[in-house]
Amino acid sequence: SRSLTGTEYSGRYGYGTDFYGLNAKLRYPKTSDTKSRQREKLKMAECVRTTLNPSHFLLHYTKTPTQNPYFSSISSFEAKPNARKYPKISLSVMSSQNQSQGQTQVPSLDALLNSGRKEEVFASIKASLHNCLSETNLQLTVPGLKSKTRGKVRDIYDSGDYLVLVTTDRQSAFDRILASIPFKGQVLNETSLWWFNRTRHMIPSAVLSVPDKNVTIAKKCSVFPVEFVVRGFVTGSTETSLWTVYKNGVRNYCGNVLPNGLVKNQKLTANILTPTTKAEDHDVPVTPDEIIERGLMTQDEFDEAREKALSLFEYG
Template sequence: MNGAIKETHFQFPGQKGFYKGKVRDVYMFEETIAVVATDRISAFDVVLPKPIPYKGQVLNQIAAKFLKATADIVPNWVTSTPDPNVTVGKKCEPFKVEMVIRGYLAGHAAREYAAGKRLLCGVALPDGLQENDKLPKPIITPTTKADEGHDEDISKESILEKGIVSAEDYDILEKYTHALYERGTQIAAEMGLILVDTKYEFGKYEGEIYLIDEIHTPDSSRYFYAEGYELNQKQGNTQKQLSKEFVRQWLISNGFQGKDGQNVPEMPFSFVEEISERYIELFEKITGEKFIKADTENLEKRIEKAVLKELKG
């Protein structure tokens, strides 16, 4: 198994702050941030103990490609990607919501629906749906952006009522979310995939709304293979998918859903390797490009050198 990076502890000249997310280490400067995509993996809002080789590179490079491919829809935070695991960009003030958009009844939405709920984040769902069915139209089901612990489902009405986002800004976020999902759906279809659901995060920089974080990666999105989708639905079979859902299902089958009192099961080496291979598979399938494994022998030093060079540049 090649090297993997679980966390970083750099001290850069001019650094104003540091934030450790579930997956990313964020180094803050006066007007910019340097974001290191580590190989950490999270599920049910819990960071799992073992890092996944090349996962950070996969996420960083997919996000870079699709941020560039959607820059005509909404401006984004990126100014450069000086390393396979690093993105540098504008320091935006993030909105405290994640804009989740769903075109199909899958994952969390399917679990809620199976439990009898027909109202998800204030959006009514029709009776008679099966898991993974296409919804009549894409729906936005926002979540709160928690600094710690679990993100929580929230309705548009609650967001506006609590003043988390202004009505004017929320209308723009909705418009951007639908347009980005439509573009992501088109790109996925060209590669023989279905973009099932995904999430977008936004922030403000100098009064303007920007798309931030990552987009259309296996951490933020769920993909089905288009081939066989209709037949699988007709026969009630599981859909073949490229996403992090298989990790969640493995955890569920091993008695873990992130609930109080539950312990994270030990992931065997073979499963860590399988996760790495699945992430690389998604990279190649969704981008249509061959994944080139970066040198991981001195991974931390390579990353530090790239950021320092960018700061001086």
């Protein structure tokens, strides 16, 4: 594995952002910030982007609106990496407006694999499998980052009003790191962004921009120390999963009364909420009453979060 510190990281991006010739420019939503503050944010984000994407892969592009509110607007640019390793890669990226005018859309992975470039794609992916992103040290190369918090999967950098969240390839289960999996970080980050975009009519998110496929820049928010876990089936294998506690005889889990006779993988008659506290080393199940009694949330805050969590689960 490699550390994310500029030159040490330069070997990884034969795949991902620049392998397919894509490089998104930042687009911040309109805010009341001064122009000076906007320039500071863009400078910081540009440092993150160039740290993650070595200069020999950087591309030229022009702005135009796209459907995705987090990735930057790109319209019709040709990606021509200078690296000799991938000399044939050249794609045109079009906005939805241009697509409606009959111009070419970005080819999907399936399209690439079914084209004459299948072997090229496989070879490039294979060459990157040993370059997992396990650790990052952006604070060494990006000015303005005040501190670093290392989570199970994400490394979070504080820049004052904003957070830089790097989704690594670390795989976490049973409250510990098991291994690192190639491409996992960017898949996880882009999956989250896809859902944020799909559900923005239901609830806003803190996302401001995405300078790299493993990185999200977000507003710093006051976070409730409670994780809202919604369950629709009697299943799971961890200590806090519904099937584990049920087979051990628990019939009232996080305030939910469970009937006798349920079997593994059975669908519940209604989705239930099983919140946990965000403890230092592991998640601890908690009831709604305990959340209020401990002062973790007010009743109104809990009721709103519960309604949103159940609605999002039902939507997805």
